């Protein structure tokens with residue numbers, strides 16, 4: 001092969017790789033490869049400021065998101081500014097007085113991405129911590145039933161059977177490494193509830209019983225009157 005032919009082949013191969021790369025990476029607004037956020041996801045990730053809109057099962061387009069399976073972040077997405085923003089905003093949302101939750105998942109803020117935040121009752125000061133690419137790899141055989149509620153199923157509570165101990169694998173945001181952990185007690189219940197959201201499963205699917213909770217309904221009505229649960233005008237799903 002001549003020198004010129006070799007150069008031509010290299011240029012052609014580079015062009016093909018480049019095209020393939022563009023096809024695989026989808027929207028890429030920060031010059032990185034491996035960013036596969038959809039335009040709708042980017043809108044929610046970039047437009048949300050601190051406390052995010054929270055999806056509810058009674059809204060048609062919200063319920064579609066709540067019932068979908070969520071995907072892992074790619075290696076490049078784990079390093080993206082959108083990823084950091086989401087971790088921060090998830091914490092702000094679950095801790096906002098209008099929600100006051102012990103856990104939250106990305107589908108609840110409109111994103112089918114594998115991130116949750118969980119209040120760690122098993123740690124001192126009970127911090128709420130974010131976990132990305134989380135999967136439950138083992139469930140204990142020992143099952144206990146207890147009360148649960150969900151920010152996306154307003155005004156109701158239920159009695160739900162759960163494993164009393166689980167093993168989780170996840171990407172640790174602080175150390176930027178993959179980790180596994182054995183979790184027990186009430187913290188394990190929250191992990192199971194939130195990770196279920198990433199599979200499109202709600203606690204009402206597993207509950208032995210579901211009942212109206214007047215106290216929560218009264219509290220929520222006050223925040224609703226203040227506009228805390230209004231869907232933003234820019235929201236991409238109608």
Ligand code: ZN
Pocket residue numbers: 149150151152193194197
């Ligand atoms: Zn929930």
